[in-house]
Amino acid sequence: MPSTVCRAILEPVTPPLDLTTLQAELDTAIFRELPDAHTNPDLERFYTLLRDYPERGGKRLRGLVLLLSAAAHGASWRAGLGVAAALELFQNWVLIHDDIEDNSEDRRGHPALHKQIGMPVALNVGDALHIYMWRTLLRADWTSWAQQWRVVEAFEGMISRTAEGQHLDLIWVAEGRFDVSEADYLAMVTLKSAYYTVVGPLTLGALCAGAEPNPRLYEAGIDLGVAFQIRDDVLNLMDDVSYGKEFAGDLFEAKRTLVLAHFFAHAAPQQQDEVRRVLGKPRPEKTHAEVARVLLLLRETGSLRYAQVVAEAKAASGLTRLRDALRTSPDQAAAGTIVQLLGEVAQRRT
Amino acid sequence: MPSTVCRAILEPVTPPLDLTTLQAELDTAIFRELPDAHTNPDLERFYTLLRDYPERGGKRLRGLVLLLSAAAHGASWRAGLGVAAALELFQNWVLIHDDIEDNSEDRRGHPALHKQIGMPVALNVGDALHIYMWRTLLRADWTSWAQQWRVVEAFEGMISRTAEGQHLDLIWVAEGRFDVSEADYLAMVTLKSAYYTVVGPLTLGALCAGAEPNPRLYEAGIDLGVAFQIRDDVLNLMDDVSYGKEFAGDLFEAKRTLVLAHFFAHAAPQQQDEVRRVLGKPRPEKTHAEVARVLLLLRETGSLRYAQVVAEAKAASGLTRLRDALRTSPDQAAAGTIVQLLGEVAQRRT
Structure with a gap:
């Protein structure tokens, strides 16, 4: 069949995917739709503020x-x-x-934006960046209206879920709720983290390629996303407390985690009361000694260890499901790189 | 010409536009894409919060x-x-x-959302409603991809400008700037208010009808939008202060207005210092007596009167330009209703 021979000769060999190149191209695309110059110096400064967080870098994992x-x-x-x-x-x-909602001090080694320029201006910068996110999404390189619609609908579903998970996380703290079960926690982090961190990237990539995502990609993404978040929660409590450095921010903020859900399901009533009393205090009133004592109780009850075990199990099942879902993918090199990349993050120790 | 006769017989007579019907249909459309039921009671409550501000009503002028x-x-x-x-x-x-940024107490007769449920939850509700705004926009009844693209691009330009105007308004207060000229103020309110209040509604309506907006609609919309905003600023300072009711919120918040721009360009240096000293204080430290004194100085310098005159002139030129731009519109009844509606708002006394 001469035509096949012809194609084999004419088509360039696909070069292996180089993550550094991908990262550089992604960086360029992130800033492509953001404005930079304005004749009004106050608005030019506004444009600088829009680029501030994106320029702080990060792994660009998603x-x-x-x-x-x-x-x-x-x-x-x-x-x-x-x-x-x-x-x-x-x-x-x-x-x-998030940094405004949690009144965080720092982000990626610099003061959080609202600490630099005040809450009102920072809130509005976030809103403007949200608008530019849609601009960037809608100006992506679409092959048809139908494809655009399919991807945009999936993207919107992903970020709506993130807002729902964020609501659960915030309302539990706002209402001082300590009756958060393991199932509640898992539902919350699935919505808040797993969709936009793993499920979305995997399935949106398929849709961009014009493929219908394998349903197992959703299951894999939820397992891996939940594993990432639990590991984040655990790492937050793993710093060495003996030096009295800033540690256990989640306890100061009283974030509901799997560690706490396990603790309140298993600790003695007296210990539960003690932890509830400390976590229920406003942040500035919590002392380091109190938080260290809570951490000790969480360790003694085996809650920290339990969360680690769940994270490891979710990471393992997620990776198995991911390998399975990508087993027949047309580009096995790319599929292998995804498994490797997500495996490294799901099993990281720091 | 039989075909014309035929059409005249077969086509239903366009019923006159009834604003009450339009308002009711608009209300239904506003809530159409908002979620309502969820098996998780916390998320069902989240959905109630999404509908809270839209259900507080308002004129739906835009x-x-x-x-x-x-x-x-x-x-x-x-x-x-x-x-x-x-x-x-x-x-x-x-x-x-906005209510979070300004730490406002009330909105449409009820406590502002962040006063009801706390800043973090309210901020996230605003973000989710922003997402549902895009969902509603993208699910509008499009005739083609090209039409969707044209309208969505114009919509995005409109709301980006609003965020820019909001930035100017906020940064002037955040940085304690009193060197805001009349031109600065007009540029700010054009971006912050005129686009989404008048320019956008007029031109997006044309684009939805598949027509290219008459350039004079932009000029008319800017004049009218600026007139609305100046009138708002003036009305804020027009309450009778003698009863000591809540009044002059803009002075407590030290918002830069045309009234202040005129004052700082014309008042005696000593009076300028006095006003700067009061406005520069944090909101809780301002007394009613101090704010009443500032208001007296603004009146005496003729700054309040000046702003009223500018608002009236802008309203008049805006209405003239609007009539001119709509002179050849195919539906003169609808055009007349627009002029009447915007005229009433531009010239309102309360």
């Missing part, structure tokens, strides 16, 4: 997985570039608003 | 003008329904965030 997923599903990774950039912008405006 | 503009440009007003609903949702999430 965007990279999306690009790799587009490749694994048979398209060029470039097919996912605009959507991957929008996903990274999503994380950035969410971080600006 | 949405109504958009519907009327679609009709005036030769389409059914229904062609603008989804976009008008998105515009109303825009105003609602912006109000939630």
Whole structure:
């Protein structure tokens, strides 16, 4: 069949995917739709503020997985570039608003935006970045209206779920609720973290390639996303307390975690009362000694260890499901890189 | 010409536009894409919070003008329904965030959302409503991808400008700037208010009808939008202070207005110092007596009167330009209703 021979000769060999190249192209795409110059110096400064969080870097894990997923599903990774950039912008405006909601001090080694320029201006910068996220998403390189619609609908579902998870996280703290079960916690982090961190990148990549995502990608993504979040919660409590450094921010903020859910299901009533009393205090009234004591109780009850075990089990089942879901992908090199990348993050120790 | 006769017989007579009907249909469209039921009671409560501000009502002026503009440009007003609903949702999430930024007490006769449920939860509700605004916009009744693209791009430009205007308003207060000129103020309110209040509704209505907006609609919309905002600023300072009721919120918040711009350009240096000293204080430290004294100085310098005169001139030129821009519109009844509606608001006394 001469035509096949012809194609084999004419088509360039797909070069192996180089993560550094992908990251550089993703960086360019993230800033492509952000404005930079304005004749009004106050607005030019506003544009600088829009780029502040995105310029602080980060691993760009979510965007990279999306690009790799587009490749694994048979398209060029470039097919996912605009959507991957929008996903990274999503994380950035969410971080600006999260930092306000939690009154966080720092973000990626610098003061949080609202600490630099005040809450009102920072809140509005987050809103503007949210608008530019949609601009970036809608200006992605679409092959048809139907494809745009399918991807945009999935993207919107992903970020709506994130807002729902965020609501649960915030309302439990706002209402001083300590009756949060393990199931409640898992439902919350699935919505708050797993969708936009793993499920979204994997399935949006498939949709950008014009493929319908394998349902097992959702299961894999939820397991891995939940594993990431539990590991984050555990690492937050793993710093060495003996030096009295800033540690256990989640306890100061009284964030509901799997560690706490396990503790309140298993600790003696007297110990539960003690922990409830400390966590229920406003943040500035909590002393380091009190928080260290809570941490000790969480360790003694085996709650910290329990969360580690659950995170490891979720990571293992997630990776198995992911390998299974990508087993027949047209680009096995890209599929392998996804498994490796997510495996490293799911099993990280720091 | 039989065909014309035929059409005249077969086509239903366009019923006159009834604002009550339009308002009711708009209300339905505003809530159409908002979620309501969830098996998780915390998320069902979240959905109730999403509907809170939209259910507080308001005139729906922006949405109504958009519907009327679609009709005036030769389409059914229904062609603008989804976009008008998105515009109303825009105003609602912006109000939630504005109220946080200004730490406002009340909104439409009830406590502001962050006063009800705390800042973190309210901020996230605003973000979720922003997402549902895009969902509503993108699910509007489009005739083609090209039309969707044209309208969505214009909508995004409108709300980006609003965020820029909001930035100017906030940064001037945050940085304690009193060197805001009349030109600075006019540029700020054009961005912050005129686009989404008048320019957007008029031109988006045209685009929904498949018409290219007359450039004079932009000029008319800027004049009228600026007139509305100046009148708002003036009305804020017009309450009778002798009874010591809550009044002059803009002075307590030290908002930069045309009144202040005129004052700092014309008052004696000593009086300027006095006003700067009061306005520069944090809100809780300002006394009613101090604010009443500032108001007296603003009156004596003629600054309040000046702002009124500018608002009246802008309203008059805006209405003239609007009549001119709509002179050849296919539906003169709808065009007349727009002029009447905007005229009433531009010249209102309360």
